[in-house]
Amino acid sequence: MKLTFIFPQQAYKKKNPKLSSWFGIEPPVIAKLKSLVPEKIQCSFYDERFEKINFLETTDLVVISINTFTAYRGYQIAQYYRQKGTTVVIGGLHATLCPQEALKFADSVITGEAEESFQNLLKDFEAGCLKKLYASEKRSDLHNVNLDRTIFKNKKYLPVRHLEISRGCIFSCSFCTISKVYNQKTTLRSVDEVIEDLKNIGTKYVAFIDEDASSNSEYRKELYTKMIPLKKKWTAQMTVNSLLDEEFVKLMAKSGCCNVFVGMETIHADILDKMNKNHNSIKDYEIAYNNCIKYDIPISVGIILGYDGDTLDKARDVFKYINSRQHFMAIFTTFFPFPSTPAFEKLKDEKKLVNDEWWMSDNDPFLTPIIKYDKNNDFTGVAYSYMLEYLSLKNIFKRFFKSEYTIKTKLFILAFNLFMKYNFHSFG
Numbered sequence: 001m002k003l004t005f006i007f008p009q010q011a012y013k014k015k016n017p018k019l020s021s022w023f024g025i026e027p028p029v030i031a032k033l034k035s036l037v038p039e040k041i042q043c044s045f046y047d048e049r050f051e052k053i054n055f056l057e058t059t060d061l062v063v064i065s066i067n068t069f070t071a072y073r074g075y076q077i078a079q080y081y082r083q084k085g086t087t088v089v090i091g092g093l094h095a096t097l098c099p100q101e102a103l104k105f106a107d108s109v110i111t112g113e114a115e116e117s118f119q120n121l122l123k124d125f126e127a128g129c130l131k132k133l134y135a136s137e138k139r140s141d142l143h144n145v146n147l148d149r150t151i152f153k154n155k156k157y158l159p160v161r162h163l164e165i166s167r168g169c170i171f172s173c174s175f176c177t178i179s180k181v182y183n184q185k186t187t188l189r190s191v192d193e194v195i196e197d198l199k200n201i202g203t204k205y206v207a208f209i210d211e212d213a214s215s216n217s218e219y220r221k222e223l224y225t226k227m228i229p230l231k232k233k234w235t236a237q238m239t240v241n242s243l244l245d246e247e248f249v250k251l252m253a254k255s256g257c258c259n260v261f262v263g264m265e266t267i268h269a270d271i272l273d274k275m276n277k278n279h280n281s282i283k284d285y286e287i288a289y290n291n292c293i294k295y296d297i298p299i300s301v302g303i304i305l306g307y308d309g310d311t312l313d314k315a316r317d318v319f320k321y322i323n324s325r326q327h328f329m330a331i332f333t334t335f336f337p338f339p340s341t342p343a344f345e346k347l348k349d350e351k352k353l354v355n356d357e358w359w360m361s362d363n364d365p366f367l368t369p370i371i372k373y374d375k376n377n378d379f380t381g382v383a384y385s386y387m388l389e390y391l392s393l394k395n396i397f398k399r400f401f402k403s404e405y406t407i408k409t410k411l412f413i414l415a416f417n418l419f420m421k422y423n424f425h426s427f428g
Contacts, residue, residue: 006045018425121134337358
């Protein structure tokens, strides 16, 4: 039996070769699925961000992992294989959010955590009794989690590897898909298992894929303390309130943290309140910045423009605030209402979506109208413009000269910002 995994490219990039990705990191979901496949099954993998899919290659089963931005392209690929008579399974975050939609394009859909259901799917396929839908009946306990990275052999990824420590998030931001999928609950791996993974991961640089790598503070303190002798360099996503604890930030630095990503979203309290993200505040941002500067940890931030209550004037204030400091990177995005989230349902009920299935297109989502904005505050393309302005030479060097980081870190951030300026579209 032959099984083929596929990680699709975003449809708008596929349509425009000039936007093709050149750089990227191994997709951990594929390594997770590969670890669940019996040895007797032959596997291949195509990462369409960097390589063409060989549609002429014979295979018995195709498994496509999609997120909302790659769903449309994933469905195109699925249709091609099904026309050839090949069985197609679709999974991933978007399939979990929209299983009935995915079923229109697949023979079977798998939702939620895969540890139990994917193995059942493979058994049923071999027995000739594949079900339409496979859903996890319980949360995975994350013990003995394996990632079989042999599936990435001979693929040219950046020398950074993902590592999963926890799943889920205790917060319920109205625009976020994670609370919908994991019901605001977090599961944790054994600290000793994580340490063993880090010892054998095969690279110095590691990116933790946790939704919040600061949750369960006593657990994190134990983990980061045990990481110190390993001398790894790591990056992760955290809530801003975790960076208010100076001793915790100091421990992060000692354990090798070289960058932390914070979903800042905005500096305006009224918008944060509508996002159900009032655990953020501008006062906390200042404390977090100071702590990270003191222990020389560069911060990356995510900014959402165009949320309910936002205006172009408010967005400009956010840009000025972000541009006043040197970040490892700031990511400006237009508000994308992801399906099944409270924010999406509200816009849908209010008939403020241009298209209820806005992801079903090969248009550039960063430049395409998704929400019916007021004509005086139309955010279509605004975040993209701010991204370009942020990466202008003038602003890159302005932030460099104002930076309070050590000269080594300042130069490191400067180099990365210059690299991003000229390779903005090249990351998958």
